[in-house]
Amino acid sequence: MANLNIDAVKDMSYDAIIIGSGVSGGWAAKELTAKGLKVLMLEKGKNLEHVTGYENALKAPWETEYNGRLTVKQKETHPFLSRDYPYNEMTEKYWMNDSDAPYEEKKRFDWFRPNIVGGKSIMWGRQSYRWSDLDFEGNLKDGIAVDWPIRYKDIAPWYSYVEKHVGISGEKLGLPQLPDSEFLPPMDMYFVEKEVRKRLEKQFPGRTMTIGRVANLSQPTKIQLEGGRSPCQYRNKCSLGCPYGAYFSTQSSTLPPAVKTGLLTLRPDSVVREIVYDPKTSKATGVKVTDAVTMEQREYMAKIIFVCASTIGSTLVLMNSTSDRFPNGLGNDSGELGHNLMDHHFRTGASGTWEGDLDKYYFGRRANGIYVPRYQNIGNDKRDYIRGFGYQGGGGRQGWQRNVAELSFGADFKEELTTPGNWTMGFGGFGETLPYHENHMYLNKAKKDKWGMPTVVFDADLRENEHKMRKDMMNDAAEMLEKSGLKNVKTHDNGSYLGMAIHEMGTARMGRDPKTSVLNGNNQLHAVKNVFVTDGASMTSASCVNPSLTYMAMTARAVDFAVKESKKKNL
Amino acid sequence: MNRRDAIERITLMLGGVLAAPLMAGAMGEKLNFGPSVNFTPDQEALLAEVADVIIPTTGTPGAKAAGVEKFITRVVRDCYQLDEQKKFYDGLARLNKDSTDTYGKGFAALDAAQKTEIVKRSTTADKPFFVQMKGLTVTGYFTSEIGATKALDYLPIPGRFDGSWPMPKGQKSWAI
Numbered sequence: 026m027a028n029l030n031i032d033a034v035k036d037m038s039y040d041a042i043i044i045g046s047g048v049s050g051g052w053a054a055k056e057l058t059a060k061g062l063k064v065l066m067l068e069k070g071k072n073l074e075h076v077t078g079y080e081n082a083l084k085a086p087w088e089t090e091y092n093g094r095l096t097v098k099q100k101e102t103h104p105f106l107s108r109d110y111p112y113n114e115m116t117e118k119y120w121m122n123d124s125d126a127p128y129e130e131k132k133r134f135d136w137f138r139p140n141i142v143g144g145k146s147i148m149w150g151r152q153s154y155r156w157s158d159l160d161f162e163g164n165l166k167d168g169i170a171v172d173w174p175i176r177y178k179d180i181a182p183w184y185s186y187v188e189k190h191v192g193i194s195g196e197k198l199g200l201p202q203l204p205d206s207e208f209l210p211p212m213d214m215y216f217v218e219k220e221v222r223k224r225l226e227k228q229f230p231g232r233t234m235t236i237g238r239v240a241n242l243s244q245p246t247k248i249q250l251e252g253g254r255s256p257c258q259y260r261n262k263c264s265l266g267c268p269y270g271a272y273f274s275t276q277s278s279t280l281p282p283a284v285k286t287g288l289l290t291l292r293p294d295s296v297v298r299e300i301v302y303d304p305k306t307s308k309a310t311g312v313k314v315t316d317a318v319t320m321e322q323r324e325y326m327a328k329i330i331f332v333c334a335s336t337i338g339s340t341l342v343l344m345n346s347t348s349d350r351f352p353n354g355l356g357n358d359s360g361e362l363g364h365n366l367m368d369h370h371f372r373t374g375a376s377g378t379w380e381g382d383l384d385k386y387y388f389g390r391r392a393n394g395i396y397v398p399r400y401q402n403i404g405n406d407k408r409d410y411i412r413g414f415g416y417q418g419g420g421g422r423q424g425w426q427r428n429v430a431e432l433s434f435g436a437d438f439k440e441e442l443t444t445p446g447n448w449t450m451g452f453g454g455f456g457e458t459l460p461y462h463e464n465h466m467y468l469n470k471a472k473k474d475k476w477g478m479p480t481v482v483f484d485a486d487l488r489e490n491e492h493k494m495r496k497d498m499m500n501d502a503a504e505m506l507e508k509s510g511l512k513n514v515k516t517h518d519n520g521s522y523l524g525m526a527i528h529e530m531g532t533a534r535m536g537r538d539p540k541t542s543v544l545n546g547n548n549q550l551h552a553v554k555n556v557f558v559t560d561g562a563s564m565t566s567a568s569c570v571n572p573s574l575t576y577m578a579m580t581a582r583a584v585d586f587a588v589k590e591s592k593k594k595n596l
Numbered sequence: 597m598n599r600r601d602a603i604e605r606i607t608l609m610l611g612g613v614l615a616a617p618l619m620a621g622a623m624g625e626k627l628n629f630g631p632s633v634n635f636t637p638d639q640e641a642l643l644a645e646v647a648d649v650i651i652p653t654t655g656t657p658g659a660k661a662a663g664v665e666k667f668i669t670r671v672v673r674d675c676y677q678l679d680e681q682k683k684f685y686d687g688l689a690r691l692n693k694d695s696t697d698t699y700g701k702g703f704a705a706l707d708a709a710q711k712t713e714i715v716k717r718s719t720t721a722d723k724p725f726f727v728q729m730k731g732l733t734v735t736g737y738f739t740s741e742i743g744a745t746k747a748l749d750y751l752p753i754p755g756r757f758d759g760s761w762p763m764p765k766g767q768k769s770w771a772i
Contacts, residue, residue, distance in 0.1 A: 085752065086739035086772060092667075096674045215759035259754040261772075386763040389754035390772070420759075424769040425738045425748060432719040434650040434730060435712065439658075442734070443747050443768045 039065040039290070041587075042312055042327040044297045044342060046070075047144025049560040049576045050333035051275030051283075052187065056584035057331070058286040065325055066283075067295040067314060069334070070121070070140035073147065075276035079266030081115045089114060109135060109525060111148060115265055119148055126474035134466075134483035135524035136337060142293050143275040144335065145527065148264045151240040151272050151392070152417065153193045153574040155184050155204040159403070160568040167411050170365065170460040171536040173565045174546030177204070183578035191273045191577065192249050194393075195238030203398040203415075203570065209243045211236045212393050217379045217420035217448040222395075224509035232400045232505070237393040237417065240273035240574075252281055259389035272392075294318050296476040299346040300330060300355055300556065308555045308596070309355070315476045329555050329587050329596060333580070336366075336561035337466060340532040341481055343543075343558070344468050356533075356550035359541055363467050365460035365531040366485045366523070367567040373495050373518035374418065375502035376451030377511030386422060386445055394419035397452065397505075399569055401497065410493040414456035414569045416502060422448050450511055454498030457569040458523070459490055460531055485523050495521075528572055530564035548583040555596040559583045632673045633681045640665050642688060645704045647733040649715045656746045659737045667736035668729075687725025691718050744771035 040062035043053045050066060057064045072078075086092060093113045095103075103123045106112035112120050121140040128136060139145050158177045165172040181204070188207040196211040214222070214236055222234045241257040242249055254270040254277055263272050270277035283289045294317040301324070303310045311326035332339045340363055346355035354362045394417050400406055401413035423446030429438065464485035472480040487495075499516045506514045523529070536542020539551035548563050550556045559580040561572060590596050647659035647668070672681055695703040695714050703714060718726045737743040744750045748771035 083752075085741070085750075086744055087741045089739075091671050091675055092735055092739050094671060094675045097677060098674075213757055213759040218759065259757040260752070384763055386761050386767060387757070387759050388761040389751075389757035390770075391757045391759070425734070425771075431727065432723075434715060434719075436652055436654050439651045439654060439747070442738070443656075445763070445767070445769050 037311075037323070037325050039063050039325065039327040041065070041329040041331065042067065042325055043331045043333055044312065045144060045333035045335060045338065045560070046142050046275055046280075046291065047139070047333065047335060047560070048146045048149070048275070048573050049580045050144070050331070051146060051279035052577050052580040053331040053333055053559065053584055054283040054289055054291075055279040056581050057329075057588070058283045058288040060584070060588045061286075062288065062329075062588065064283070064289050065327065066289060066291045067297055067312070067325075068142045068144075068291065068293045069296050069317060069338075070142060070144070070293060071317075072293040073119075073141040073143055073266070073276065075270070075280070076266075076268050078276075079268055080118070082262055082265040082268050084115075105136060111137060111264070111527070116148060126476075126478065127480065129469060129472075129480055129482040131482060131484035132486045133522045134485060135522055135527075136481070136483070136529075137524070137527050138335075138338075142291065143280075146274040147266055147276070149274075149527075149573060150571070151263060152396070152571040153188075153191070153195075153206065153238050153240045153273075154396075154570045155181075155206055156568050156570055156572075156575050157202050157204050159202045159399070160566060160570070163412065163568075164460070164566050169411075170462075171534070171538065171541050171565060174535050174537045174542075179546070180575070180578050180582060183582040184574065187574070187577040187581055189246075190248070191240050191278060191574075192242045192245060192254075193238055193240055193574070194236075194243035196235050198233065198235055198398070200233070200398055202403060206238060206574075208238070209246070212239070212241075212243055212391055214395065215387055215391075215420035215448070216382060216385045217450050218395050220379070220382075221420070221450055221506070221509040221511070225397075225505055228508045229400075229505060231404060231406065232397065234395055234397045234416075237396050237419075239393040241392060242271050252278070254278070257392070259391060261390035261392040263392045296478065297334070297342055298476070298478060300332070300342060302346065302348045302350060302355060302553065304348065304350050307350075307553065309553055317476060320476070329591060330557070331580075331584075331587075332556065332558045332562075333560045336529040336532055337481060339558050339560055339562040340466065341468070341478065343533060345479060351552075356543055356552045356556065358539060358552050359543060361462075361534060361541060362543055363532050364462050364465040365534050365565075366464045366466055366483075366529070367458045367460055367531045367564070368523045369455045369526040369528045369567060369569065369571075370458055370487055370491050370495065370521040370523075371453055371455045371526050372521045373499045373502075373516075374416065374451060374453035375499060375506055375514055375516045376418075376449060377506045377514035379420075379448035379450060379510065380512055382448060383445070408494075408497060410490045410497075412457040412459070412490070412494070412569065414454040414494060414498050416452040416454055416498075418450070418452040420448060420450040422446060450506060452502035452506065454495070454502065455526065455569055455571070456491060456494045456498055458487065458567050460534070460566050461485075461488060464523070464531075466532060483523075487521065487523070528561070528567070530561040530567050530572060533558050533562040534565045535563050536565060547586040548579055549586070554590075555587075557583050557587055632676075633678065633685060635669055635673070635685060639685060639688060640669050642692060642703060643668050643729075645711070646688070646691065646715065646729060647736070649711045650730055650733045651737045651743075657742050659733055659743075662737050662740035662742040664733055664736035664740060667740070668732045671732060671736075684725070684728060687722055687729070690722055691715075691725070694718070694721070738771065
């Protein structure tokens, strides 16, 4: 920095730096700028303009080349991503090129890395649920891992705060294990779902089924409309980016108010290599960045740093930030950095068909499913494993894609496919994975990616508790569907690799004790007070409930704390 | 459980969250590495003829009118590994040879009943080719402009959702 003149240093200095622009980073930007801080948001991926950047969002099926199929070339350049459906012809531009930064798998790990401003907030599934004390008290009660340093009451007001801005459509149930959000009106259920719900609730006291709680605007509030957002058009093309701004993404929801303050500088194409630590003050002073396009190296300075680079991305930056004080990664006195890697396990359940009621069809394409909240290991429901699972799934009527007689063809075959088929219904479990110290990621510093970052190595797997749970995830689904009137019920277990649910969590966990955790109850590094990690990396356990809404609430809460501490001169 | 069943089930699990074109993509044949084989205009024309037997013109235009052969050659060229491409075109050649051996003329020159007979024979004599050809034809047709808007009901921007919609008489499957 010695060669920079005073003005340049000023340009490189901010009140706060945010690493990452996804769900958590976007919230940090909105909250920090709202509190009057001058903020730099650094995004590794390229810029993606709201609306005009969503090039495939309005394409008709015949305007695509391969109807979503991957080409041989894409399989070649994206050996990891091409193993699963989120990466396809239509979303090619949103994901990172695996070849630019290959990773290593001691055990298979599906790492979905976006390459755009907005991160995975563009392609996310939008299912949004509050966690509860069933989750926050779980580790303490079961005597595993470490206790969460927070309880539901600590985060409940922050859930309310973010929900009013985001817009979550859903139905109030009053369940302790799945607290209600501040809801927009719920989406309608399919006919078959309503029928199944009635029977399920009667046959299985203590269990219920509700419409998915989803971050799509069923009926926008005045604030959301004024923010440039519109109601959901029921196109079910969300993962391509929404030209109506109808679902929550950084671009639709958190970036506009942050930009409006005039206090935000957003720099795409900025790979943060490390956070710079000053042993004299015991604080971080800024970050070192490589420009993803020009490879130019820069350093930015700030009083507060929010690390929101996604679970693996954030821990990668911390691990790569070494110094005499922190030879094993920034804030890693406990040795827990990189450990306790979690994801939800899924891809097992059951489905069946409903006979009759063919005089009813559906209108519109609901980008949402149904949800069966966790009921295992609650009250008198005891299982041979700890924790539990919820179901996602849904109904519908079969269309032209359905499998009819394999060898049929001709006029009758064509006629059959152009007529709607049977109503169908399915449940797929989403189960909690425990925080095992042995499940971890680490760095291979000998092998660098395109931007000079070390290679991430994954060594994590499902274990006995998860395998036992998966049996129930499959069998309970079949039992509930059969007793709810479905016919031809078939079970499936397609196997689940960690990372596939894209709910990766842990690796820089929160805790009460600096000896056994990386972050405190305010998402603050125990050992470096001006660095906060508010994405999935911070999670102490995984729950069975989708996590993104919790990242939003924790980020808003941590910003509030950070700014108060900063004013008290504690950072 | 075959691949098609598996994909249908996964889609179901996601509550239909996977959009139809993406689902069609996910249901694609096995994809691999490698360069592509060249195909001739004759082969492409032959594909159109076979596709038109699988999805013929009825009250609505069929696969040939929808230009399905263009979709098929594009997908095979760009999404199939070289040996898979060769296998596919070998299958097409066998079908045409069966036509020549049986009727003394190529498939394109047969009458409708003869074409149906040759395709029917392929369902048992050359099932892997038939199933592959059928899959490509179905996806290509129902995602073509003609297939999606004439054989099916295409509604790009529904604007609302009703899960128990009273079905109007003559309602076709939704295109997407």
